Amino acid sequence: MINIENVNFRYKGSGESGLHDITLNIAxxxxxxxxxxxxxxKTTITRLVNGLIPHYYKGELEGTVTxxxxxxxxxxxxxxxxxxxxxxxxxxxxxxxxxxxxxxxFGTENIGMSPEEIVRRKADITEEMGxxxxxxxxxxxxxxxEKQKIxxxxxxxxxxxxxxxDEPSSNLDWKAIDELKNVIRExxxxxxxxxxxxxxxxYLKYIVDRVIFLDKGQIAKEWNKAEFSSLTTEKLKEYGxxxxxxxxxxxxxxxxxxxxxxxxxxxxxxTKADDIRIHDLFFTYTPPKYVVFKKKLTxxxxxxxxxxxxxxxLPAGKVIGLIGKNGAGKSTFLRCLCGxxxxxxxxxxxxxxxxxxxxxxxxxYMVMQDVDHQLFTDSVVSEVMLxxxxxxxxxxxxxxxxxxxxxYENTHPxxxxxxxxxxxxxxxxxxxxxxLLLFDEPTSGLDHKHMETVGELLxxxxxxxxxxxxxxHDPELISLCCxxxxxxxxxxxxxxxxx
Amino acid sequence: MMKISLDPRTKLFMIxxxxxxxxxxAVTPFEWGIRIAVTLIPILLMxxxxxxxxxxxxxxxxxxxxxxxxxxxxxxxxxFISAFLVGYCGxxxxxxxxxxxxxxxxxxxxxxxxxxxxxxxxxxxxxSISLAVVMxxxxxxxxxxxxxxxxxxxxxxxxxxxxxxxxIEYRMIPLLFSCVSIGExxxxxxxxxxxxxxxxxxSPYELRMKAADIITIAVFTVFTGLFITVxxxx
Numbered sequence: 001m002i003n004i005e006n007v008n009f010r011y012k013g014s015g016e017s018g019l020h021d022i023t024l025n026i027a028x029x030x031x032x033x034x035x036x037x038x039x040x041x042k043t044t045i046t047r048l049v050n051g052l053i054p055h056y057y058k059g060e061l062e063g064t065v066t067x068x069x070x071x072x073x074x075x076x077x078x079x080x081x082x083x084x085x086x087x088x089x090x091x092x093x094x095x096x097x098x099x100x101x102x103x104x105x106f107g108t109e110n111i112g113m114s115p116e117e118i119v120r121r122k123a124d125i126t127e128e129m130g131x132x133x134x135x136x137x138x139x140x141x142x143x144x145x146e147k148q149k150i151x152x153x154x155x156x157x158x159x160x161x162x163x164x165x166d167e168p169s170s171n172l173d174w175k176a177i178d179e180l181k182n183v184i185r186e187x188x189x190x191x192x193x194x195x196x197x198x199x200x201x202x203y204l205k206y207i208v209d210r211v212i213f214l215d216k217g218q219i220a221k222e223w224n225k226a227e228f229s230s231l232t233t234e235k236l237k238e239y240g241x242x243x244x245x246x247x248x249x250x251x252x253x254x255x256x257x258x259x260x261x262x263x264x265x266x267x268x269x270x271t272k273a274d275d276i277r278i279h280d281l282f283f284t285y286t287p288p289k290y291v292v293f294k295k296k297l298t299x300x301x302x303x304x305x306x307x308x309x310x311x312x313x314l315p316a317g318k319v320i321g322l323i324g325k326n327g328a329g330k331s332t333f334l335r336c337l338c339g340x341x342x343x344x345x346x347x348x349x350x351x352x353x354x355x356x357x358x359x360x361x362x363x364x365y366m367v368m369q370d371v372d373h374q375l376f377t378d379s380v381v382s383e384v385m386l387x388x389x390x391x392x393x394x395x396x397x398x399x400x401x402x403x404x405x406x407x408y409e410n411t412h413p414x415x416x417x418x419x420x421x422x423x424x425x426x427x428x429x430x431x432x433x434x435x436l437l438l439f440d441e442p443t444s445g446l447d448h449k450h451m452e453t454v455g456e457l458l459x460x461x462x463x464x465x466x467x468x469x470x471x472x473h474d475p476e477l478i479s480l481c482c483x484x485x486x487x488x489x490x491x492x493x494x495x496x497x498x499x
Numbered sequence: 500m501m502k503i504s505l506d507p508r509t510k511l512f513m514i515x516x517x518x519x520x521x522x523x524x525a526v527t528p529f530e531w532g533i534r535i536a537v538t539l540i541p542i543l544l545m546x547x548x549x550x551x552x553x554x555x556x557x558x559x560x561x562x563x564x565x566x567x568x569x570x571x572x573x574x575x576x577x578x579f580i581s582a583f584l585v586g587y588c589g590x591x592x593x594x595x596x597x598x599x600x601x602x603x604x605x606x607x608x609x610x611x612x613x614x615x616x617x618x619x620x621x622x623x624x625x626x627s628i629s630l631a632v633v634m635x636x637x638x639x640x641x642x643x644x645x646x647x648x649x650x651x652x653x654x655x656x657x658x659x660x661x662x663x664x665x666x667i668e669y670r671m672i673p674l675l676f677s678c679v680s681i682g683e684x685x686x687x688x689x690x691x692x693x694x695x696x697x698x699x700x701x702s703p704y705e706l707r708m709k710a711a712d713i714i715t716i717a718v719f720t721v722f723t724g725l726f727i728t729v730x731x732x733x
Contacts, residue, residue, distance in 0.1 A: 082693070110696055373647050
């Protein structure tokens with residue numbers, strides 16, 4: 001039983017109030033979905049329940065929160081560990097161990113459980129979630145879906161009554177989402193109380209009992225299961241939410257074709273004169289052994305490589321969606337394409353020019369998934385000018401205005417929101433005069449409105465004559481802006497066709 | 500190749516012994532003998548981990564360093580080239596063996612085993628947890644640093660426009676930002692899973708000293724003992 005009574009909360013050092021007069025009661029065994037735009041207070045509510053507020057994140061808190069009869073404000077976090085379990089959004093920063101076994105048992109070790117009990121629980125969880133192929137591996141070598149599973153297992157090993165999941169599907173492909181759905185369903189059958197904060201709604205519609213819609217830190221709407229599943233896409237759009245049903249063709253595209261067993265290599269595209277052509281894109285994680293000099297990757301041995309695309313034409317001035325399972329090689333493909341992998345012998349033909357080696361870096365620009373890594377200076381305008389050959393303030397300001405960042409010219413990039421940072425990165429890509437723009441999962445973890453903004457922006461870039469390749473798991477983004485899809489499987493092209 | 504599994508305590512002792520013998524200045528042929536014998540151990544470790552080519556390359560570099568030290572460099576050498584060579588030999592002969600041993604230990608020790616070993620040695624939880632976090636952070640920093648360098652390459656600012664300060668600034672500031680935020684999220688995730696509870700942490704690993712451990716410790720004790728006797732006592 002969770003009772004949140006008249007809670008107001010404001011993060012320390014933040015002007016706006018985080019939560020405003022929240023009253024929410026969640027019964028035992030209930031599955032509740034929290035939804036709403038980014039920054040609406042979803043995560044803040046989950047922190048009230050797991051005790052991170054007020055024990056870890058400081059701020060002004062009014063009202064009371066009780067979980068299973070304990071007043072959270074007067075309960076130590078370690079006492080809550082076996083009552084409330086939390087799966088966080090970012091697997092990269094929630095793992096304490098470096099190996100899967102250690103991560104699964106981490107919580108049980110902390111509360112001083114006996115070694116026999118730890119071993120027994122680990123065996124149970126492994127059995128229940130089918131984790132045996134993952135045991136004994138390094139966490140850094142796992143795919144997104146596998147990481148998420150380990151995170152769930154680690155929390156589950158403490159057997160808490162209440163499970164919290166904070167945007168669990170952000171980095172997952174279709175199949176991994178399906179597996180996540182099964183994990184949640186199993187918890188539900190065991191009678192656990194589950195709270196999920198999420199932007200993607202379609203996979204949850206048959207699981208949730210109640211949906212809470214938050215707007216600017218307030219509970220704006222509440223739906224039960226029946227009401228929620230009858231909401232139309234237009235209605236959801238009014239609330240700024242993503243659809244709960246997906247178009248048939250994307251179910252086929254993402255659920256069927258990506259995962260079908262046929263390894264056909266179908267390219268349904270007629271080459272044109274102004275195409276961008278990719279040659280010899282080879283990459284391997286197990287390079288041939290060498291003694292003094294590295295061996296060059298060539299087409300002859302390409303069957304053994306992690307990634308091999310020997311010849312591919314891409315239409316110029318279009319948005320191309322790059323899809324594939326977690327671990328199919330999408331990110332590696334993008335890295336090779338923009339010249340970041342030194343061992344990859346890739347060559348590009350753009351117009352009459354053939355570029356290879358380091359020159360590719362001038363022609364291609366990748367906006368990374370984690371844009372924080374890409375921002376170096378202390379103001380937006382200098383960030384954009386940093387990319388230019390000859391610094392031209394007027395031109396930089398044009399790019400900034402065209403991306404809707406005017407007024408932020410002199411702001412420190414790190415002080416901007418996630419979406420704004422992404423646009424700064426795009427502005428510097430434009431300033432660099434790259435003709436091929438690559439985006440690595442630009443919409444993971446974005447709400448409907450921001451996803452739409454990104455989609456529109458990509459379309460606009462294509463209209464301006466840039467070729468855009470965007471890797472994504474997001475069917476909604478594809479339907480919004482991509483004209484072509486390129487599907488990779490095991491580092492090979494599975495198909496390339498018009499949407 | 501069969502892998503040897505050693506107790507984390509043995510591995511710790513191995514790091515100390517190798518670092519001590521290899522880094523302390525060796526003068527007489529006998530001291531050099533001990534040092535070379537000890538340096539063979541990291542090479543063996545690389546082979547057990549399947550890094551044959553690296554082991555071979557390191558052996559070559561080490562042999563070259565020894566020859567240079569023996570025949571071409573004396574305490575009177577001056578000039579740029581000999582300074583460079585002294586640097587090269589110092590790094591290869593004095594630091595590399597210790598670094599390879601440390602690499603081996605980090606690569607083969609699970610954090611859980613390490614924590615369990617620290618508990619057996621009665622090290623306070625505060626210290627062992629901090630060390631575990633450091634171990635966990637190495638791969639993370641490497642990953643983050645890698646993506647920052649990639650971003651710099653893409654923007655063509657790897658050399659900071661020729662300014663050394665900019666080169667450092669562009670690398671360090673994003674790295675600090677991301678390490679701080681990862682650290683914060685990491686500790687939030689750890690405290691919700693009971694880290695910091697006022698109970699004795701337990702471990703599923705039952706550590707026991709096996710024959711391989713005893714032999715390894717004995718070998719290193721003998722080497723260290725001999726080295727100290729020869730160098731400081733006799």
